Amino acid sequence: MRRLVAGIAAVLASVTLSAQQPVFRAAVDVVRVDVSVMNGLHPVTGLAADNFVLTDNGVPQALSSVSLDTVPLNLMMVLDTSGSLAGERLTHLITAANGLVKSLKPEDTVSLFTFSTPVRLVVKTTGDRAPILKALDELVADGSTSINDAIFLALQHRPPDAGDSRPVLLLFSDGRDTSSWLASKHVIEATRRSGLVIHVIELVQDQWMAGFLGGMQGRPSRFLDDLARAGGGRRWFAKSPGDLRELFGKALNELRARYLLTYSPAGVTREGWHDVKVTLKSARGDVTARPGYFASAP
Amino acid sequence: MSAQSMRVAVAAAAVVASVSLQAQTPDVAAYRDAVNTYVKTGQPAKAVESLIRWDRARLDAVVKEIIASGDAALLESAAMLHLDIGIAIAGISTPASAAYFDLGEQLIAALVPANPDVRRQLSAERSAEIARIRSTWLGVAGSAFLSVHDTPRARTTVRKAREVAPKSPALMTILGSIDETESGPFNPDEVESLAAKSRVDRERTRLLLSAQRWYKDALEIEPDQPLATIRLGRTQFLLGDVQQASQLLERGRVIAKEPAHRYLAGMFLGALQQHQKDLPGARASYTAALAAAPLSQNAIVALAYVELLSGRPDQAQSLARGHLGSLDPDHAWWAFTGLIDLDGLFWLRQRVRK
DSSP states (O other): OHHHHHHHHHHHHHHHHHHHSOBOOTTTOOEEEEEEEEETTEEOOOOOGGGEEEEETTEEOOEEEEEESOSOEEEEEEEEOSGGGTTHHHHHHHHHHHHHHHHSOTTOEEEEEEESSSEEEEEEEESOHHHHHHHHHTOOOOSOOOHHHHHHHHHHTSOSSOTTSEEEEEEEESSOOSSOSSOHHHHHHHHHHHOOEEEEEEEOOOOTTHHHHSTTTTOOOHHHHHHHHHTTOOEEEESSGGGHHHHHHHHHHHHHTEEEEEEOOOSSBOSEEEEEEEEESSOOOEEEEOSEEEEOOO | OOHHHHHHHHHHHHHHHOOOOOOOOOHHHHHHHHHHHHHHHOOHHHHHGGGTTOOHHHHHHHHHHHHHHTOHHHHHHHHHHHHHHHHHHTTTOHHHHHHHHHHHHHHHHTTSOSSHHHHHTSOHHHHHHHHHHHHHHHHHHHHHHHHTTOHHHHHHHHHHHHHHOTTOHHHHHHHHHHHHHHHTTOOGGGOOSHHHHHHHHHHHHHHHHHHHHHHHHHHHHOTTOHHHHHHHHHHHHHTTOHHHHHHHHHHHHHHOOSHHHHHHHHHHHHHHHHHTTOHHHHHHHHHHHHHHOTTOHHHHHHHHHHHHHTTOHHHHHHHHHHHHHHOOTTOOGGGGSSOSOHHHHHHHHHHHOO
16 A cells, blocks of 8 residues: 555656656757767768767757758857967967958858957957958957956857857967956856857967976866867867967868757757767767757746 | 046057157156146046157156155155056056056155255154155055056065065055965866876965965954955955855955945855855845946956856846947956055045145
8 A cells, every 4th residue: 555655656746747847849949069070180071960869868869950061150269368478479379360260251250359357359240351350450468368257258148049150169378367257167167058169279388387387388278178078169289379370270170060960859858958969870980069058947 | 547548548658668759848847747737637647648758768867857856745746646657557568557657666765865864854753654655655556566467566566565664454465465366376177187286286275375364464453454354254265264254254345345345345255155055145245246346357257157057148148248348448457356455545646636
């Protein structure tokens, strides 16, 4: 008798739980997953929907579309202009960023953020290249480094509705954070919740704690590594300012060679974090994608 | 600071590094006029308009003549003009700011008569007054460097101030803030090996303990100093003593009168509450901080992040967009860090401005 009552109570509890936790309604909510597939240094092209296996919180999902380089980019450039960039480094950065902007397609849009101690939205999202190029030429390097706050503020500027574009954040920095309010872990959390893809270009000539930690000179930032992972993007290292132009070019090529997978989640509870895993079927390559997304209550 | 004032101040920043040949005017008279304009209007940018094309060599020559005059009122007023310009441009060009402070430091040091006979005739009261003016001036200049995170210049300048006033609680508080600021980049999460983590953590702790000592020393002399109370609370939090931190920050919030102090109390209390997962409390504290310093990037970021954690991403985005979208390009962000010694600055200003 006791076991029967307990069983009924469990059933009632699970029914109640289901009623309280709404699931996605089919064909209403769409999730877009930006995916890179590389074979070594080369992007793998020619993949179709049936080459991808995607699970959302462990539940396989049916892909409604797979596209490659057909969706315009909405590029958010976030550039470090702290004092350590002064001189030759800034010159190379401007050249590299100019090259990237000039290589964008006509339908792509771009915005420019800079940060030293303060974070500035220098040019709002635009399809016009002239204001961006002008702003780049006028960059000045001075002050300390608020990477964390810059990333957070830029994430909050992502378009509320991506529409027909692919929003991507490209971050450049040459150092560690020295003046932000937010800690690195806060930025990682904000990145997880944003749904934005983040790529990182790091100039690793960092003299951070050179005297203090001895052999720690020129080490890449662990935080930036975590950031790229959380943002489903890639990270490139420049060992000298002269490498920047090539790396900015590589970053753009990578952005073009990414697939955009879309699906309407089914069979999963809506609210909260969703682990997304993407693997290949009948194809080979290394897959890089955001580890998941965060869905808030409807 | 208005946008126009800032643009003029930016132009002044270029003066120090440039060499330009201009038609000569009686330079000392022009400089005196500029100082008088500053005293009458309280607007350093307006005062410096007439000196905008002067290079460093020209300013040096005039300052030497002003010093030679021995006119104490003029020395003090001129030093204040330099202090206010240096603060106005600190976040635009630290080297230019340092150059203005350097000249101002010469002027303020000249309040002590060079002639030993004259010096001996100063009353004890006047000697003490000069010492207070000099140490306060140097302390404010040091805190301006601190507000733009130039801790080496901040430390050098404040040490000079302490040679004049070793028992000043205001200077002790600034030195504590310098240590606290320098501890910031030492983040064990940024390094891989256990050995490196240990070293980084030790250095961070060393700096925070040093900051703690400075704040406690300041409070022994002046127990109701709001800034030292608030900063000690912050340091205790960073060292892991949340209970002590909470008591100090609550007390600091109650006794804070100046907006800069209310801002800091709100920010640090908010951080503590966020750590304790009290998001409504953190939101209220950060909102109070933002009310005290509406243009503070830190306050915007802190509040927006709490909104994100609270499941209000639209609010977070709205705050961030509102902040970045409305910023004047001349925005003097360093004035809103809570690090400039405003008590000292106001005291000095009210001495010279009519």
